[in-house]
Amino acid sequence: MSAIALIVPTVNSTISGQLLLQNGGNFVGLTATLTGLAPNTTHGFHIHVYGDASDPKGLNMGGHFNPTNASHGCPAASDNNGAVVVSTAYHFGDLGSVTSDATGAVSKSWVASHLSLVNAKELGFVLGRGVIVHAVADDCTTQPTGNSGARLAQGVIAVQGANTVDAATIPDAASTDPQAIAVLNNGKLSSTVVATKKNPSDALSLAFNVTGASVATAYKLVQTTYNPGKDGSADDCSTGVVGTFVTDAQGSFSGTFQTKAASVKSILGLTYAIATDNCKGDAYVVYGAIGVKSPPSPPPSTASTTSTPVAVPTSAASADPLTATKNLNSASIKNAASSLFGLFVSIFALM
Numbered sequence: 001m002s003a004i005a006l007i008v009p010t011v012n013s014t015i016s017g018q019l020l021l022q023n024g025g026n027f028v029g030l031t032a033t034l035t036g037l038a039p040n041t042t043h044g045f046h047i048h049v050y051g052d053a054s055d056p057k058g059l060n061m062g063g064h065f066n067p068t069n070a071s072h073g074c075p076a077a078s079d080n081n082g083a084v085v086v087s088t089a090y091h092f093g094d095l096g097s098v099t100s101d102a103t104g105a106v107s108k109s110w111v112a113s114h115l116s117l118v119n120a121k122e123l124g125f126v127l128g129r130g131v132i133v134h135a136v137a138d139d140c141t142t143q144p145t146g147n148s149g150a151r152l153a154q155g156v157i158a159v160q161g162a163n164t165v166d167a168a169t170i171p172d173a174a175s176t177d178p179q180a181i182a183v184l185n186n187g188k189l190s191s192t193v194v195a196t197k198k199n200p201s202d203a204l205s206l207a208f209n210v211t212g213a214s215v216a217t218a219y220k221l222v223q224t225t226y227n228p229g230k231d232g233s234a235d236d237c238s239t240g241v242v243g244t245f246v247t248d249a250q251g252s253f254s255g256t257f258q259t260k261a262a263s264v265k266s267i268l269g270l271t272y273a274i275a276t277d278n279c280k281g282d283a284y285v286v287y288g289a290i291g292v293k294s295p296p297s298p299p300p301s302t303a304s305t306t307s308t309p310v311a312v313p314t315s316a317a318s319a320d321p322l323t324a325t326k327n328l329n330s331a332s333i334k335n336a337a338s339s340l341f342g343l344f345v346s347i348f349a350l351m
């Protein structure tokens with residue numbers, strides 16, 4: 001069983017390529033193939049917690065994938081492309097760095113023993129998570145980002161070919177599931193699908209919008225798996241058709257579909273495609289992997305004027321503000337809560 005993250009450039013970047021992940025039993029084999037980097041440069045390379053490609057700067061990918069709540073570091077040399085710094089503690093998403101050759105290309109294969117593609121109950125299950133290529137090398141030390149700089153390319157880890165995730169391992173506690181998101185964009189047609197399931201007995205609800213399609217035209221939304229071998233041959237609409245929709249006079253559509261999927265987690269790493277209505281031949285107009293959605297930003301604190309400022313490491317904050325912010329959110333909320341408590345105490349004292 002294998003998975004793939006198609007890596008696309010963020011704004012003002014030229015880096016693209018793919019990360020291939022292959023199930024090896026008790027390890028996952030990784031092969032990164034990239035082009036468009038500056039020649040002979042080293043770049044932090046991580047799995048991030050969200051597979052949400054909806055921000056053009058990659059900011060909705062969140063911080064590093066870190067299910068064990070560990071410190072940032074770099075794993076053993078075999079996991080780290082031979083980088084000299086090896087840490088005993090690291091995030092599951094810490095993959096070290098990749099280094100380009102004289103043509104600005106990367107072609108590297110290595111092994112990650114802590115990741116999983118087939119068992120959704122494993123802590124290291126990464127289908128639907130994000131992949132980020134950073135501007136500079138991971139220093140393997142600076143918390144929590146490795147000071148790797150801006151996000152130059154992003155991708156979502158998706159099942160390649162047949163889906164062989166063990167269904168028995170997919171958590172069925174739907175009420176605790178995150179939302180999932182697929183971002184579809186071929187440069188002309190763009191679409192977002194957001195999947196939500198509030199209660200186990202509910203249908204999985206897909207909030208769906210399209211712009212840039214042909215006007216007044218019927219299409220199908222299809223749930224499938226990414227399969228590059230099918231390009232040029234017939235795309236598959238025999239199963240997985242979510243629904244049919246017709247665009248308006250502007251080539252847009254917005255609506256909601258209900259599906260019978262068991263949970264949000266059960267669709268992570270699958271792919272949504274928009275297909276021509278007759279679904280003949282090369283029918284997929286555009287497709288995008290289904291990843292874990294970044295939660296909405298927390299509402300602004302009502303006690304902002306009295307809350308204690310949170311110390312943010314300046315280098316990490318300027319280089320990758322979101323990662324620093326996300327990791328400090330709980331501290332901010334606690335500070336805001338204690339300030340609110342102080343406010344109530346003050347009010348009671350006045351009464």
Ligand SMILES: [Cu+2]
Pocket residue numbers: 044045046047048064132134148
């Ligand atoms: Cu990163």
